[in-house]
Amino acid sequence: MNLLVWHMRKTLVIAWREYRAMVGTRAFLIGMAVMPLLMLGALCVPAVLSGLPQPDIRRIAVMDQTGVLLQPLRQAAEQRNQELLAGTPDRSESGQSGMLSVLGIQDRHLYEFEELPTEGFDDSDRLLQSERIRSGALHAFLEIPGTVLRSSGRSSTTAGTGTLLMWVSEDAALSEARRWCEQLVDVLLLQQRLADTLPPALLPAVIGQLSGPAGIGPVGLYYRDENGRIQRGAQQTSLTALALPIAVMAMMFMAVLLSVQPMLESVLEEKTLRISEVLLGSASATQLMTGKLVGNAAGSMTIFGLYATGAIVAVWQQGAADRVPWALLPWLLIFQLLAVLLFSSVFMSVAACVSQMREAQCLLMPVWLVLMLPLLLWFTVIREPNGTLATVASFLPPATPLLMAVRLCSGAVIPLWQSLLSLLLMLVGTAFGIMTASRLYRAGILRQGQAPGFSELLLLAWRGEAGG
Amino acid sequence: MKTSKPGADHCGDSGQTMAVIIENAEKRFGQRTAVAGISLSIPAGSLCGFIGPNGSGKTTTLRMILRIVRPDRGKVVVLGADSGKCADHRVGYLPEERGLYRRMKVRELLRYYAALKDVRHPDPEITRWLRRLQADGWDQRRIDGLSKGMCQKIQFIAAVIARPQLLILDEPFSGLDPVNLELLKGAIQDLQQQGTTIILSTHEMETAQRMCERVVMIYRGRKVLDGTVQQILAQSGSGELRVRTVGGRPLPVLPPSVAAVRQQGPYLQLLPSGSLTAAEVLRQLTAVADLEHFEIVRPSLHEIFLRLVSDDAADQPAPVIADSGGRQDLHRGTLTAAAWQSVCSFFRPLGNIGN
Incomplete structure (x- = not known):
């Protein structure tokens, strides 16, 4: 011992x-x-940076041949900007953006839209806008063809992109602004297409029903407790x-x-x-x-x-x-x-x-x-x-x-x-x-x-x- | 200071006369034989020199004594405890290279080493040794701020802090200036006088010759010298004589007892023929010339060491000069051919080895 x-x-x-x-x-x-x-x-760094009191403004030029989408985009951006400045969370966050929010890398830039002339908009204009992006005067430009209101398929695409709308920016593939615009444009297009087929009196009610959030709550698996009773998993x-x-x-x-x-x-x-x-x-x-x-x-x-x-x-x-x-x-x-x-x-x-x-x-x-x-x-x-x-x-x-x-x-x-x-x-x-x-x-x-x-x-x- | 030694019961009685007994110990590392059947005994209380060239098996032998490695064959008994049992708290060790934590402070480090030796209250002993080695005031200095000589002193204190019965010192004097050298030599001699058995491993033959009572030389895993310094020096004489005639004149005739002569400065170096005694040669010399100096040439330990480990030593058995409990035995061991030749020529006048 x-x-x-x-x-x-x-x-x-x-x-x-x-x-x-x-x-x-x-x-x-x-x-x-x-x-x-x-x-x-x-x-932490992106979270800290995103919390700066005066976020940068991202200017987005829009060539809207429909003539009806730019204005709602401006209004939505204005509302988003006000919420960001007031510190209110982004209500439009999807599952992924929710995760980004938790990680502190949610896009907190302010968005501003400017109108581009629609007449004769061709590749020389696209080059011009690209040069503006390179110079930092512009964040992106969005091209919305007039056919988008009539088409739900992808037969008629812009500039051979395979999509109806085209987004041009340096971070095009990963751009949070593009995703935000995409979600919003989808809703606006739905409203616009419904407006073409429904009587104006019914439109607000139908849109309200169709666009109301379902609110899928994340809940853990059900299980039996020690008394044999079935319990719901924690939220x-x-x-x-x-x-x-x-x-x-x-x-x-x-x-x-x-x-x-x-x-x-x-x-x-x-x-x-x-x-x-x-x-x-x-x-x-x-x-x-x-x-x-x-x-x-x-x-x-x-x-x-x-x-x-x-x-x-x-x-x-x-x-x-x-x-x-x-x-x-x-x-x-x-x-x-x-x-x-x-x-x-x-x-x-x-x-x-x-x-x-x-x-x-x-x-x-x-x-x-x-x-x-x-x-x-x-x-x-x-x-x-x-x-x-x-x-x-x-x-x-x-x-x-x-x-x-x-x-x-x-x-x-x-x-x-x-x-x-x-x-x-x-x-x-x-x-x-x-x-x-x-x-x-x-x-x-x-x-x-x-x-x-x-x-x-x-x-x-x-x-x-x-x-x- | 209270030094508790709970290991004493299971380590056996330490009141033996031999502090270390190694019997036919062998140690191999893979294909390499580090120690090939060494047997030796170190009497308790003696100061024994361990000499040998690098890679000769010296460190492995010391590690076997320290229980750091176990022999593959044979037995190593240290302070009464054999290979399978511990004697570590009674053995102090100062390694050749500094074994000190660079970032620790002096006193903290010494306390740690003392605690490993189961010393409960080491502070008075630490203070005493720091003062003894003129290192007072170093307590709170970090090791990496000390010079090599200072580190050497701290390492020495770490080795002796638990008042070991057996102290193994591997090159304890390297890095010391003459003043500190004498200080440490004094401390070692004091410890020996107090009864501590000391094994001094060194390359400095002069130091070994001056300080040690006994010397063990290990070469290529084997023991080739073992005995008291006096015995080794006496037995290792070349048989040559050194004389000087009055006025430095040459010998008029060569007496029959002298086989060869050569001039060495003012001296004549004579090689006696046959197995004549020095007295007989002296008698014949004085008959032919007036002598003012007559000396039996004895090689120093350094010369013996160099001869034994000379580069041309090849595979041949070699003798072992050994002393076992007072008996003067000259054993024939196994060494290289050239070493054998070398040693044979070395001891030829003695006439009783190798034949």
Whole structure:
């Protein structure tokens, strides 16, 4: 028993030093502050910019051969501009623009329309307008042929575009303004075509009925509660559907990222400065590695805890605490811990086998790809949390923690067996990873000279004997 | 300072006379044999020099003593505990290259190393050693702000902070100026006088010759020298004699006891013929000339080292000069052919090895 305590004590001494070395540095604090900024920067900057009090005006020239669409477009733009200036959300947001709004990249420019002469409008005029766009005097020009009122098909198109209307701008394909105009023109054309076929007295009522929003509410799946009663799933919001999974994944990823790099540097420093030789004269390789892993995991959980605390405070202040599935917290903590242990042990073993950071980075390239895998898949996983790709990918141990976190936080009902199976696979994967890493660590930490290749690494892991 | 040693019970009794016993230890790394069946004993309380060229298996042998690597075959008993058991808290180690965390402060680092050796309250001992090595006031300095010599002193304190019974010092004097060199030598000698067994691994033969009672030389994974410095020097004599006649005159005739003679500055270097004793040669010389200087030439440890590891040493067995508990045994080991030739010529006048 005394021996066990003695061994544990050494492990804890090493863990405590490792923890202090990790979290007690200026670099750590700066990293903690900078990492979220880097990750959310792309999202925050457009949101901040879009919140500027005086948004830019986007001038759009319209060549309206129908003679009836430009005026309603102007009125709608005027109303939109007033709402934007007053801070009222865009009522016309579709599913996608709603997502853009959550991400803070909704188009908040003011739109202004100017009329172009319709007579003899040809390619020379189109070139002229294009030059105005290039010079910045104009954002886009919209060409509405007169035939659009009569045709609902695509037989007669403008300038060979395959569509009835033509939009010309530098960002034509992705233009939010084009999408806004398109939606509005569709409604106006419907009204205009109905006006041609219905008596004027009936027109307002019919249009009202036809264009009234259906209001499809996003609701989670029905389920039976513990009393056997059928319950409706929680009403999903952009917070639960998108912001929560992204935020959780980002926090977990940052916590892993901020812990594996110090681990890599720490082991490399101990190896190159022969500190490990001194340490191994005082503690066994197992004690040393366990201590380092425990200290590193504690540091990583501290990062996760700090970020999570910040997020919880933010959610509370926004009054959205009731929409957060707090029951998921233990799952997230377990997955986070396993992710840190797995990746830290891999980084530790690689660092033990090389002598330079450059060699480590070379060997770690595949590990980085695995680490980044959830970031490549997250959008698909959020859209279809129970899809085949999401389900299968979340069973692969290196990707399990982040992808399961995304799935669990997406609001979808994840079968319990899938959560348990992924946890079991992750436990097995982590245990295997740590065991392999410990063999590599033992074999590599005293080794000097050229970095081993992958085949040699496998051999070292198999033999697991100390290098000389 | 209270040093608790909970490992003592399971590590066996440390009251043995031999601090280190290595029996036929062998260690291979893949196809390479680092240590090929070394056997040696280091008496408790002695200061033993470990010498040998780079890559000879010296570091692996030290690592086996430190339990960092285990022998593939054979046994390594350290302070009464064999290979499978720990003696780590009773063994201090100063590595050749600095094993210090660059970003830690001096006292913080020493506390950490002390904690790893299970020293509960190390501060008084740290203060005492800092003062002893004239490093007071360095407590709060970061390691990366220290010079190489300063680091060396801190590393030394880290090695001795737990009052080890066995202290392994690998090149402890590198990077030290003469003043600090003497300071550290004094500290080492003090520790030895207090009963600490010290293994001093060094390339500086002069230091080993001056400081160590015993010397073990390892070459190509094998032990080729083992004994007290006096024994080794005495046994390693070339048999040559150095004389100077009055007025520096040449010998009028060559006595029959002298096989060859060559001038070396003001001296004459004589090679006796056969296995005649120095006294017999002296008697014959004084019969033919007036001598003002007569000396039996003995190589320094440095010369012995160089001869043994000379580049032309190829695959041949070589002798081992060993001392086992006071007996003077000259064993025939296995070394390279050229080394064998070299050593044979080295010890030829002794007449009792290699034949």
